[in-house]
Amino acid sequence: MAKTSVFSRARNLARFLSISPVTFWYVWKIKRSDLFDRNFYRGINPQMNALYRAFPERHYVLFGEAAGLQPCGSFSPKAYLRHNTDLNGLRRPFLHYLRYGRNELRITLDLPEGISSRGISPPALRPDDRTPAPYAIVVHIYYHEMWSEIAETLRAVALPFDLFVTLTWKGDETTTLVEEIKTAFPDARAIPMPNHGRDVFPFVHLVNSGLLTPYRAVCKLHTKKSPHRQDGDIWRRHLIDGILPREGLAEKLQAFIDDPKAAFWVADGQHYDSTEWWGINKASTAALLHRLEIRIDTDQLDFPAGSMYWIKPLMLRLIGGFQIGEADFEPEFTQLDGTLGHAYERAMGYLAKAAGQCVRETGELTPGRPAPRPRRAGYTSAFYLPQFHRTPENDAWWGQGYTEWMAAARARPVFPGHAQPVLPADLGFYDLRLTEVMGEQTELAKSAGIDAFCVYHYWFDGRRILEAPLDRLMDRPEIEFPFYLCWANESWRRNWDGLSGEILLNQSYAEGFEQALAEDTARYMRDPRYQRPDGSRPRFVIYRPEDMPAPAENVARLRDAWRALGVGEVELGAVRFHVEGEHPVEDDLFDFWIEMPPHGLVGMEDYLYGGREGNLLDFSVKGFRGLIYDYEKVIDNSLSPDYVAGLPANTIAGVMPSWDNTARRGAEAHIAYGAHPGAFHRWLGGLSEYRLEGSYRNELFVNAWNEWAEKATLEPSRQYGRAWLEVLGEWT
Template identity: 55%
Template structure:
């Protein structure tokens, strides 16, 4: 008997060391298909021999499958044999059969049944954004009441401060009893009954939409999955939960997660799935969901957080809220195993993370942050439009009471998923005759890391337009509003582009205009809030230097006029525009240049509609009558950091970025639209600039187009779709990594 055992072990060792060709080919197939997950498999056997840990798939074929172990979370060999008795009778390997023919035949590998539950018509109320919060939030959704004791133990062992939100699938009196049990154990928990719809996803999304998770450093999403289609459902659930709620190392691991700027989700080991291998029947629904934030058509090269149990960061919360997923969009519960919005959501959030330049990290990937944080700009400016109050000229040209808001309010969507209209949130449809608004704007900007507003100065040969907001500001010294001027020296035209159409207010370059222009700037430069970014010289920018009649002479006279007026030297800059003007401008004429996206950044390969290749948007294109241009925001972002493109810019150029661009409000069916602009893609662009062009730009500065160009949708101000999310992205990226390891460790101490 002993000899037989030795012989058996020897044969096993030989088969492990010299696997058969069939084992090798099937292993490759399993690996490519995603049906073997080494990290997940190893986690099922705590004392796995070191050899098998190196070759886990060989262990599965030689021993693990017969032991009932699962090669991945979504395939259980024992369940497959139960659902397919002919395979069980044949003696074939269940995974081998599934890979060779079962998957193509549509063989079931999951068993489901639908439980009839009472209906529930209640809803989750909105949350007070001013309420006190812990640093973290935990959401637990329970469909199975009997799992509460297990989760209560996990929650009681968490060694970080958190607020608990629990949603319970409504079962009548049983749910009321469970609510009391939860409140007895966790008195501050907020418990909400919900209808049996949308699995664990709709309850989570409903809390997100209600503002429950606004303001937290990170949110933990849990749910009581039993996975009845798997014989190892309980073990899988415990693996998912224990992987992100380790009893001894949670504070440390959470601080590492927060300090990793590129991490969007934290999942248990083995739960980062490549979407290309796990689409199932979910791709169309996922694409339709992502269209709600203009991210449809993303390449399927990303991974997603499988299992729906994870930690996630505020940007992901904000993007989920921006999708505006409502109850009616989720299918009625019928035991579906694939193809629903809940399944699409699981995959789609991975695309959002990838669009932000972020990733899904597993527990084994967590580690302390090394190296310096991303480069912080030395000075951040944002263009500022003062056209949010009525003036006589606009009344005459556009109708009584016209302001920028008049166009914004009338904007409409021109293609499926088009994020128009874009309306303001926190500041509302403000009137800049109320100077306090400018103080509110400055507080928001300062909190996001913006140092100054570059305010357009509309001076036309002595005539001024839209000067009232800044003039009122000069009389209110107590309002902190850091600014400097940009002379918008193009004629006003009816088509808004300054280049063509009926001239409403011509720009005049009469002899001696330089002295009069300088005179108009003196009251502002004398104000202590007028910015001197280099610490000495007041800054002044010219929007269209190519339009000056004699740029070299004109600039020399301007500099002399400022000196004669007692101002001294002025730091003079210009916008690097994309179209040539009547005059050539030497690059060394100005102290610096400003890159102003999207001008000059839209290459021929960026067009999605209206370019040389026609319609690349398929069924998602605008309808008949649209004669504008649509281009890819992400393509523009990539080009902005391309060394070949940057080599063509003037020396001493300040890199520029834009949160979005869409002038539908002004130009309607002739609009130019950067599709795919949202806070996630804005973050990806910003971090790329920090790592590349910021290092070689003028004084390490950054320029943003714009703070409040609402009619061009180039705005950082809070909007109804994404709230303050663009400002939060700025704060995260340029305010010294506020959610870095040091802060997190201090909170968890």
């Protein structure tokens, strides 16, 4: 009875809509499938009237399928019938696919004729010795016949730019076109590529090679015919002319560069900000963004559509961080949706948002508007770990030949997209007994505005460990290395957290330790490279002041000892640790305090996995017994007025690029999920706006320079290159 009633209502509704019950049922079946892409179909049929634009499924059932139009990017009715001959000219191929074909994994698209990836591989690319122009334009050419149109556009660009042209390999035709390109633009780099990954993989290949690193901004173009759209040529010219206008380009581009919130510049109307544009790309976009530990909300979507835009260096670094290559892209079957390239396009908006930035359209750029001047740190320090060399103690405790590199290299991922191991790039697996390395580190640090390394000083009642790097530096006065010391006064323990586990080297405080410590450190303070940030006093930091037996008395005796040794007054600071020690310290005991993220910035409500809420991630972490917390929440906590109000007035604002001690603790690690250079950029921007002015002497502290086994490092890495340093340099 109920079933008859349903059919009766459906028949009546079909009559009301003036369509047959069969047509009505087919439309209903399509809508239930979630495979029909409304925006895709509207895009390829821009001439539909208002009624059909509102109900495109009806247009497809009545007219589109018979005309061979595609209901989505991953299904072609003509190709489906051509490759599945048993269907013998079926009138409703999409209906057959919905009911049977998708479960039978039938072929739905054509492989383009005459174009193959075989016989050519992506070439290895290296930067050359030429001085780069301020800007670069990257063009991918699939339709060779369109080069003349692109060349005409490029000739009208009144900017200094370097040109990179990637071409889909088509044999002798490509060789001839390369010659044409070099004739028109002698300095261009023309790079034949396999027909793989459309315009996306060739661009990513350039990013991964480092060729696009030197530029202030990069323009990405391609020969977009969009044959599935009736207005393909009009759309292409709109995309190109919107970002390469014949008049006012230089002014618009400068406005884009000066806008701290702008990550991409697209033509008007090309910032798509509706979930209607997901298509069938939600899962693949989420999987891609997991590589950067970026979570997506599928109820939100905005991105630069059309894959033509100007893009800033930070976004290029994040794209490189995906670490995707040729093997990640699907074979070419003329897919119009559902590929890694389509996921990549949608991921761009999430990259911008994660960095606190957005997509700008041409009409939103206002030339002549003064660029905001960010508040920069007056002095920047970074914690420095001297663990990267062999010692007898480490050989005994961890095995012959152990250094920090062994811990870092053996880390393994514990969840999908987990970027482990994290490995060095420019400096390689260095040995700090080679003092020249410290000079190279200084050059990198200076490029990012870092003024000093705060070097951990391991001193246990006269016993030193990890002392070789600094002691050898004392014998090499010609090597630049600005530094001061932080007494790491906690016991060494087997589980690395300083709080529990077997004690390997105990930190005791024998009577008279203050005098002995002062004598041990005085020789470093007399070195010209030892830092005096206030212009007169050498600086010294104590990591855990609450662990000393009588902090006030110990500090007083330590200061007296330095005076007696002729060092004079010392600017003495301490770390604001997250666990209160046995002997609390008054705020005014020290000249300054150092905020050291993540200490004090992670609450139970910030855990994504392992806290009170269980698992808030969209994946399981099998066998994991540690904690995963939200790096974005750490940023928000750091900028919270209530949190800042609880800090001593003489606190140096701190920041960390990342935190993940999987290398040391494996399945019991603590991990800051979502730490990447984009989020680091957002944090530094917030500190600049809200906290640097109130920071002690307008200083900034970074945790850390080279804690590789805790993934707290600014040094160049294989995943992000020099991105951490470049981001820091914007605010120091």
